[in-house]
Amino acid sequence: MKNKEMSAGAPAVSGDNELAELGVAAAAVAIRNGDITAESYSAALLRRARDYSDLNSFITIDESTVLAAAGDADKARAAGSSAPLLGVPIGVKDSYATRGVRTTLGVETLDSFVPAEDADAVGAIKDAGGHVFGKINLVEMSFGLTGDNSRYGQVKNPYGLEHVPGGSSSGSGASVAARIVPAALGGDTVGSIRVPASLCGVVGFKPTTGRWPRGGVAPVSHTLDTTGILARSVEDAALIDQIVTKDVAVPLSDRPGLREAKFAYAPRQYMELIDPETEAHFKDALLRLQDAGAEVVEIDLGEDFSQLADRLTWNLFFREAMESVTDFLRRNNFPVSFNEIYGGLKPELKEIWSHLVLPSGQGYISQETYETTLSVDRPELQRRLGKVFTHSGFDALLFPTTPCPAPTIEHRSRFTVAGEEVDDRFLAKNTVPTSGAGLPGISIPIGLTGHGLPIGLEIDAAHGHDRALLDLARRVESVFDTLPAPA
Template sequence: MSYAAGAAVATPASAVDLPQAHELSLIEAAQAITAKRITSERYSEVLLKRTHDLAFLNSFITVDDEKALSAARVADKERLAGKRHVLPGLPIGVKDSYLTKDLPTSFGTQVARGFRPATDAKVVSAVKGAGCIVLGKNNLVEMSYGLTGLNAHYGQAKNPYNALHVTGGSSCGGAASVAARLVPAALGGDTVGSIRVPSALCGVVGFKPTPGRWSGSGVAPISNTLDTTGPIARRVSDCELLDAIATGGSPSLQRIPAGLRGTRLAVARRYYLDGADPEVEKIFNETISKLKDAGASVVEVDLGGDFGPLVEEANWALFFHDTQPDVTAFLRDQKVPVTFEEIYEGLEPHIKARWQRFVLETGPDYTRKAAYQEAVAVRRPEVQRRFVREVFSRADAIVFPTTLCAAPTIAEQWQFSVAGRTVNDVFLSRNTYPASFAGLPGISIPMGLTKNGLPLGLELDGSSGNDRALLALARRVEQVIGFLPPPQVAT
């Protein structure tokens, strides 16, 4: 992790030390600053100290103390002068795949380490316009191409609930920093699960919007067909607020009724519980019972015996086929002073081997044009039709465990055992990539802890374009399930 530490700044005499300020959610922190219970500068100091103290988690690539504190001081002065922001001087983390004009953007690579963009990504501009400041750039899997949190250049991101375990990826640093109370929220990116998987494994909330709802302008792609940017936070309401800001909607939250009476939830066990760790299935079943007790109507659905192969083959065809042309165009259009070939040569061995096999046109498993066109024109519409026919004609959302296992150990991240079967790291996205392939919004909220104290997530997927309704439903489900205790590293 690289830090540019600024000089220590004395806390203004008017500032009030808020006990456990780091535990505040994004909205709670905004309320505390607005109510003058704490200043943005003091709150930023608290979070920066925690970030340094917990640097072993490798959740950030770059933090510039002086830039963050300077921005916080400006926010405090503007507030005292009567200027109002929704999130007045609130520090957040930003995945290092987003362009940021005030901080370098590496995309998790070594070759782009010193790149300083001339502009911010569009979403970064939006949250800054609402008053946010960027505490730092979060660690990520190199070029967002992985699900465990390994970055050979900037360090393996570690799970705050147990540092011997992975965070999930690729938005590993964002999930870890939010879980460890280093920031109240972070901006991530999701192609096949890169927001939802780490959020589930780190015990936080991660929202993948409908593709196109959030701008991807200024964010390094994997597949423009599947990619979306989105938020990570500790409360659904915080994700809801960031969604409104990113999309130019109203920042006010709608009232929600207590309980789940009138809501309809679908469960598709044949696919989404197939191969699950028994403890995951047990906790999921207990969660479904809680939701029923709260008034939800739960219907069992079946997406078909061929649903798994139908989604898997076509999803990865889009994922791998799009990477080289989309990354090449991004580097050119954003004037990044490195080439696709230079990035490829510098990749960590596991990722490089996958690019060599699947991404390069010379690779033995590169997706040819006919297979790609079939995935787009035949298989994707069929999967979308099944979701509409089997799920959304009968329910408001489909619910399932975000991952079929808890976080594996770092030592076994490439190959591990689940329910007596040996699987690899891609297995972590087994339940998340159907929503990506079908273009559905999805949100992972904490579901519980295993007997070993590792978090598990519950995912809710809604119909395409119904993001606001999905967020409101997730907030109601969150109230029923309750909240996880913070990780020990965060106390």
């Protein structure tokens, strides 16, 4: 069934809220132990999806398919299955192909398309016993940071319905925060997992670029793109990471505290323009980490760091889009062409593509500039960030994930931060360098503003050190109070 067309069903029963609070790992254990059935869990989440339909977090939920998959999981459990995600429903960003469930990429041109194959990451979830709960709303073709979709509706932030949820994995952040699903697959090119995680108060993990499979997921930039996960705890993100990557590394340790942990932060680069409440929460976070035994040291990444990161990342973001999308549509048998998708875009996005994505556009960078971006700029950014971990010996780099809380939907395109007017790309100001360098990064919630809007802390680690990052992030997470569920 499409969008809000789920059947009326039975009213919510006592215990639905308790079931909805279960995270991925907790739900999987409860189902395997027979404490709950997969069907009762999925049914409770479906009822919650109806209750929170005004968030516009989903494009497609096929209720009968969800319940059938849950019933199959219960039968598998009775037959002795102990699959790690047995019976757990996961939300899937609608940029991922899903066998038998329509996949729109957020555009009207693909409103009725149903793929024959799953994206690789979706297949890994199913192989582990999980199933698709529904397809999640996103910005058209993953181009945007505010959750605005002209065909499927503006996604709203569960912590403030008049505020944006971030993007482009807009519905992923909103649906996990609203307890509709325990976790959701997303995609990150310049911050599209970490921005909505920060603004919606959930955990958002961007793996080292290239570590997670990208097959069957609509691209923006083949150099920058990565798939990833939004969840309500680092433990759940780590579990999904291990399943999708088939990483047999040692599981997360049970070490308490942060003694011997060494953190860097670079206020000159990441806090030059920042919302006062976000700055206060970040500084308080640093003090809490020190109280937990960590060493926290201020560093400087260079006067031109932000300019370098912005230039190379946005150059790649726009320059590679046409080639990447064209190749994806052909390889995955999507029944449209690049030109047909371009022709159906909302006017403001079509204008951006005309200027920056099409070779005829005035802002389309030359082949020479593109090659310089790849051969000079990107290695320099990687060298500079790499030194933080290799030469200076820091375990992680810390910064506010977004320099401000969620702006209002009314002023999503242009808004004011600390007295200065900015545009929506400002939401990715701090996440862009991580993407440009291809590093792993994770955003965790550290508090709420006076108006009840979440604030996120990003933790970045050295290239390829994803499991060490997840282990460290779990210990950092324990220092902060769990955010209350949105009212």
